[in-house]
Amino acid sequence: MVYQALYRVYRPQSFEDVVGQRHIVQTLQNALLQEKFSHAYLFSGPRGTGKTTAAKIVSKAVNCEQAPTAEPCNECASCRGIMDGSISDVIEIDAASNNGVDEIRDIRDKVKYAPSSVRYKVYIIDEVHMLSIGAFNALLKTLEEPPPHVIFILATTEPHKIPLTIVSRCQRFDFKRISPEDSVFRMKSILSSEDIKVDDQALYEIAKAAEGGMRDALSLLDQAISYSDDVVTLEDVLLITGAVSQEFLLRITKAVYEKNTVEALDAIDKLIQNGKDPNRFLEDIIYYYRDILLYQTNPALENMFEKAVISEEFKKLSNDLEMDQIYEIIHKLNEAQQEMKWTNHPRVLLEVLFVKLCQEQRRASVPASSETNDLTEKVKQLEMQIQQLKEQGIRVEEGIKESAQDKKPTRSPRSSYKVPTNRIYDILGKATRKDLDAIRRNWAEVLETLRQQNKASHAALLLNSEPVAASSDSFVLKFKYEIHCKMAAENNNNVRDNLENILYTLVGSQLTMIAVPEPDWEQIRQGFLKGQESEGGTSSSSDEEDPLIAEAKKLFGEELIEVEE
Template sequence: MAYQALYRVWRPQRFFDVVGQEHVTTTLQNALLQEKISHAYLFSGPRGTGKTSAAKILAKAVNCERAPVSEPCNECASCRGITDGSISDVIEIDAASNNGVEEIRDIRDKVKYAPSAVKYKVYIVDEVHMLSIGAFNALLKTLEEPPRHVMFILATTEPHKIPLTIISRTQRFDFKRITSQAIVGRMKLIVDETGVDCDDTALHVIARAAEGGMRDALSLLDQAISFSQDRVTVEDALTVTGSVSQSFLTQLGKAIHEKDAASGLEALDELLQAGKDPARFIEDMIYFYRDMLLYKAAPGLEESMERVMLDEEFQQLASVTGNGEIYEVIDGLNKAQQEMRWTNHPRVFLEVAIVKLCQLEQQQGAVPEVEPLLRRIEQLEEKLARFGENPPASAAQGEGAAQKKPQRTNRKGFQAPAGKINEVLKQATKQDLQEVKGRWGEMLGMLVGRQMRSQAALLNEAEPVASSSSALVIKFKYEIHCQMAMENERFIQAIGAILGELTGKQLQVVGVPEEQWLKIRESFINSQQNDGSGEDGESEEDPLIAEAKKLFGEELIQIQD
């Protein structure tokens, strides 16, 4: 074939060309100059980071006719022969297809023969982790004490699969992912040398899609050059890589921040209609918000950005987006990503995730309502502290003060107005109560419609228990909810106004915790029975109740409406 892929044409031929692995190349160069070459090396790291290229460069450097040198000259017969593969003393073995014991035994038998054309016979074993256990065992002794003219260079992407007995017999070098800046720099050199017209932004898009692999980056650049017409544009790079443009991510981020679900779904539909992969899109969104969080925490760490370029739109969105919102969005996107892995309909989960993210305000809206409660608790704690330091009781107060102390100690944070409740009970009728109960759900809906959603939540565990033509008693399951509701004058007025619109009666609202309601109601019933009076025949005992008392005893009977 006349044409060769870019990553083959531009394969590094010197240590200087191995981008982003200075910690490896510098060590090897110093060892070459000092003639302290080991008999076995292990190169590990992600794909496309230069492991095999570094192995071939090392093989050329030790066999260069000008040795000892820090870089192969690439001009002598040895360097040129190793480069074009004509020298048989540098053997490249693919362990994925030669992973049996017999292949390793063949190597072990041929190791003892001296090289024919160069000083060192070099075995480069790629993907060495694919060898079987028997093959590793067959390699052990040879790897530990090979002849003086033999060098082994093992390369792998999964070093954890290699037995420790093999690793301990080698010098290990860990190759790391190449930064986007280093990949862009290398690609700029290539496009300048080849005369290709390319946008700098397109190179950044390709570098970020390569995820730290130079070979992947050059393959994507090759595709983008073939796809483009006269110039490689950002749109060409986005199409080839399958990535989403930053302007689109910013647009969707604005829709989420402004709680505009319609705009978010419309943008998502446009994206999917363009053929973008939902899994790739949600990954880009997660990295977008990750970069936003890093930018807000440390604006100077631009090199740490994975998906974002710091344009004006991104900086403006980051300035109005809080950290709490970023945490919520990343968490929601991560859950959607996990759910999309096990479904045949990823679009559904993606749309649901966008709608949920646009409704985060409802969950966050209830948070400010806790602040008045926290302030109230602090005030009560301060009062209790002052009370402990300066107790009001004195010897002159006698028994009266002694009787008041237990009352203050046992008193709860909220005391329902028993007098008002008794007055309501005296005038209460079942007809008035049934009318309020029939309108209760409608009243809750109107509260939500008047932007009092968080306040209306206090009534989730509450219900009307007594009503007259002018007043209403609401029982709360929890005392703290009752206290918060009764201390909110605007909320109480809103309840009365809405019930007035629905029933035509102006009702005064009184709240009571469930525990106190039971006591107040029981006390009221007993007083009515003792006085021989009561509304709606409450003084007359039900014959069923009287019969039950005779059968089981009054102390075992509990009467409930």
Template sequence: MYQALYRVWRPQTFADVVGQEHVTKTLQNALLQQKTSHAYLFSGPRGTGKTSAAKILAKAVNCQKMPVSEPCNECPACLGIADGSIQDVIEIDAASNNGVEEIRDIRDKVKYAPTSVSYKVYIIDEVHMLSMGAFNALLKTLEEPPKHVIFVLATTEPHKIPLTIISRCQRFDFKRITAQDLVNRMVHIASESGLQYEEKALHVIAQAASGGMRDALSLLDQAISFSADQVTVEDALTVTGSVSQNYLNKLVHAIHEKNVSESLTILEKLVLDGKDPSRFIEDLILYFRDLLLYQTAPNLEESLERAMLDDDFAELAKAIQPEQIYEYMDVLNKTQQDMKFSDHAKIYLEVCFVKLCQMKTQANVQQFDGVQELLAKIDKLEKQVEDLKVNRPVLEEQPQSKPTKKPMRTNKGFQANTGKIRQVLGEATREDLNMIKSQWGNLLEQLNNRQMRSQAALLMDAEPAAASPTAFVIKFKYEIHCKMAMENTKFLEVTANLIEELLGKKLQFVGVPEPQWLEIREDFLQNQGHEPDQDGEEAPDPLIQEAVKLVGEDLIEIKN
């Protein structure tokens, strides 16, 4: 009867276990030094040699040529364990024997000595499937078994095993087998079996196996059955569901050229050919990964996982910018995650390809180049301006025909209404100012009587400075008081109403800090050429002048 390749070529020695040298070397040294443990835990992905290593260990500890680093596979013990005729090596599937009763049966039988060989070896496969009660039943026996018993626990999910079990075992973590190691093993098997093959086909199978030797040999077996006389690349692509390099080159070229129709046509043909969408998007991600790797490190050609270095691949590597590849891979990764939770994987792929073709990556790159060009022009213009400043001839100072006016004092805190104040000064009279001053005390008293002490406090250090028939100027000693008064709507309204009550007419008023008032007044005098009437003495009366001439100033009393 025909047997599958992975059964025919199952490792019989530690040297046959591919890609696990860190495990096999340790076990071989322990066998030579006769320092084997009573319990081992083999963990790792499927198809990496855990159960095979356990059986090899069982043969080695019972080999009649002990101590040896490898079983001889010739003595009765090795042959009997290999064909399963020796009952002292017990292999248990914990997935179907996970109850407490099965483990109790083991616990009761371990105390009996082996009948044919030196050690009883219990190989418990998928040990994480045991129930908690079964683990508890195994616990004491696993910690202190009889000297003639060895336990080997194998699992793909060590995190499900209680820590009390793990702590009683020597743990060995099996790793995924590299693609190159898988290819080398398949080449050896094909050569020994007389199979005809293309080497690239073995690379396709190794990539699809995801680090598992058993999966790789199963796919190789399937490819042999599918092919006629020779295992070709197309045969390997068909049985693995992968996409050929030619299709990937065409698809990536269509995406780069923003050709939505071409990319969707390629996708439709691949789906009709039976390609798995999940496998397809994984191939595309790996292709872009290889494209980026080839751009940044072209000497690492052997590190390419999915792509093969041909003319189309090299041309695409030159045409597509790394920034575009980053964005493509982000979209593909997100689509891959979404496809895991949907029954409409093809629709997700179609939307993904449309999105990839409509991305504005190239436009962004061109826009970035345009911005860089614009910045370079700005720098050039700034340099020219600096040169003009340095080389500009110094102009001779021209004599001024008119005296320059004294610049007005600027105040960032408060700036008085200069135009309004000038208007009041132009119409000011002494009579209007005296009338305002005569009622100033009454104004403050009225504010206090009406419980408006805050408004009255603002006017305590203020006084009228100039007045016209329609308006007057209030001079504040402190700028902050002026600012608070002129920006307080309630103050302005109340003060205007009280002035109207006291004077019998409505007057406007404007506030000014004392320093600003002095500057405005001085500037007004320079421009007008005379003193305002209310700020100096009244113009002398002609009759009074004549009286002074006649009798002198000491005998004259002037009453206003």
């Protein structure tokens, strides 16, 4: 018998074996028991999370001879026929290779015929986002009102590419990434059947490398089993996945803290010599610094660690590092990870990065007392010079005032973009932190989605933009450059439409984008705050603190703020 991969042999045949999607399984089982299942479903989510598997289980459950049932029996003629593919009434279509109008018209013509051997004819269309616009249009009417004996199940990894007219005709289920714990549990049950020994640490490393995909996890496990001899160890998995060991991460982190450039460069050299992926290494070390930050916050957060393992060296390093240093290092590592996608010389980028980190740590370790003394001395010298000028009869203050009067005010260039100030005031009046946080959390994914849609020009246009305020139906997007703001506001090449559609998919609500250049935003924001202050009945002589002063104190600290009337 030809060998089959683990993910094919152990594909779940019942809802009980589907891991990590309890919210979807329970909903589908209740619908099957009550015979209230829909005529069309949309299963969306990352790869390897069980979309097609759940579709096949649903097709068996609705046609099982024991129906209505929450689980297919997998023993009756209908279940066995669907499992081995001998029943032609369950049709699985790959939309990536059958994405034309003719294929959908063929489906539309055949759905009116009753099934030949089971109760329901089920169409499973995988990667449905690959269908052309014409094919979607041909599917619309049939999908909305199919014959009573037909069920459509659409599966996709990119739901934002599906027209809303299709989405609104389906019951949508979003499959989430499978947690490492659920992946490890499933792999252990498979290994017990296969009688193969694998270290627990190796299983967790496989689960993390799979990034929430069960199929990817089983493929990596299959590869690790083939590579190892008797027992699959953590070292075997690290070689397969390209990840680095705990000791290596601790070594290079200590080198950065100790400002040991030679040690850091030697570690990078060994990393490249061993064939490790530089991008994967950057991801691992970002998580390592993140784990240090969590440990400093609360040692009880150990169960949330991604890479670090608590040891005496790890505890000492966590006690030595300061939080501000960790924030800065993570920021620079994130920037390097973005640059890594476009460079042809990853080794050079890594070496330059860690040389900079070591040098900055060295500068940061120099005590600030010497700099403070120098500033104090310079201030004293300036005070002495001013005193000498006063004694010589030179009125410094008048000279400053006269020069200020003589100086003609510069007129700022007239903006070619008319800022919708009233619209922005309306949004600020209804804005909430919750709505803004929802957009900011998904902003990086918005830019990545635009790149995946071959909309690199749109992503470049929005690269220097930032959401600064949001309400339940609108949000304000601040642009660094006015020309970019104008292009987005005028919807050049449908950039605004694409942005709003992607946000609708990620956030779950339709939001209207209002663009504003950065200088205008600061003026509008201050005007709104002053308007709020006057409406509240406050005056300049009120005892309540100015909101701008309160914000400045939060940013810089009260000891550095001096308020002058």
